[in-house]
Amino acid sequence: MKTQPSTPNRPHLAVTLGDPAGIGPEVILKALADPAIAQNCQITLVGSRKLLQGCYQQLKSQTAIADPEAFPILDIDLNQEAIALGTGNAASGGASFAYMQEAIARTLAGDYQAIVTGPIAKTCWKAAGHPYPGQTELLAESAQIKRFGMLFVAKSPHSHWTLRTLLATTHIPLRQVPDALTPELLTWKLDLLIECLRQDFGIETPRIAISGLNPHSGENGQLGTEEKDWLIPWIKQQQNIHPQAIIDGPIPPDTLWVKPGQAWFGTATNAHDAYLALYHDQGLIPVKLMAFDKAVNTTIGLPFIRTSPDHGTAFDIAGQGIADCASMKSALWLAAELGSQRMIGGESKTLQSK
Ligand SMILES: NC(=O)C1=CN([C@@H]2O[C@H](COP(=O)(O)OP(=O)(O)OC[C@H]3O[C@@H](n4cnc5c(N)ncnc54)[C@H](O)[C@@H]3O)[C@@H](O)[C@H]2O)C=CC1
């Protein structure tokens, strides 16, 4: 295994390949073709060396792609013959699960400051006998953390404004959402968000917008009662508990995204520092509309940094060389930035040559 020089404040990132039948290896090697990334952090690739080599050899004549041998590789070569690009199955799910287990164990042992994960398919994990809703839940369980959150971070290339969206509930059926949403759940999600904004983004006096659940936030109970019954009183209570913050809401879910949309394109300057969406698609439809090629999925509440691109395994285009690596690049940048910040234990620091 080759090693890279260890430089102060240059965090060490474990980068898992994700599902080997998907676009994870391709977007990772494409992203690492930008030399600025490795200037700001140390990278160890976690996954099959053979697969990385195959990806590199296949694509090197048609696109800018890094030679995987330029990085240390934790080689995990599982069931290679049963894995076919574009077809996720139990073998590919078992492999991506093993990559994650290795990265998590070594990160918990102190080898890495951050894990950047390639996308996995939940169905393939299930087929391999690992029925987790996602990587987020595996990370939290392994770190023995009960309170964690899925926060999407995207920096606008138009205005440089940063969109931050926390999901209050994540991978559960829509039908279960109203019952899962409770004042207790929202209280600790909001606490996590406020702490993350302070620690990782240097925002001591955050402005946070909270979505309603029902159309028009229930229209005073006529279109749904959750807002009237508990969400409005809960927000008032939280405003008293967090006097340093401004907590707005419940904002009708359709209009909540107008201001961030304008801020993204540079036509508004007074958008909030973060948005709390009550369920997966309420938050991720606007995030992906604005920033599919930019957004980073981060897990907050863990004892280490975790980032990931916002997209999935894209089995439909795997092996074609056409996958866009921009979201993976953003995930690597953000992990390096947050890692170096936490290492110096200080204020927000923006990396060079971004
Ligand atoms: N962080 C993670 O591990 C995530 C995993 N997934 C998983 O991915 C699998 C597939 O999910 P889908 O809903 O189909 O979402 P997807 O993001 O994999 O694909 C949706 C569409 O976007 C395209 N696309 C995705 N990433 C792209 C890229 N980098 N460049 C160009 N085109 C790209 C795909 O070709 C497809 O047409 C599921 O099993 C899901 O669980 C989904 C989201 C995140």
Ligand SMILES: NCC(=O)COP(=O)(O)O
């Ligand atoms: N839609 C977001 C998503 O699927 C993220 O999943 P994971 O990071 O928990 O694997």
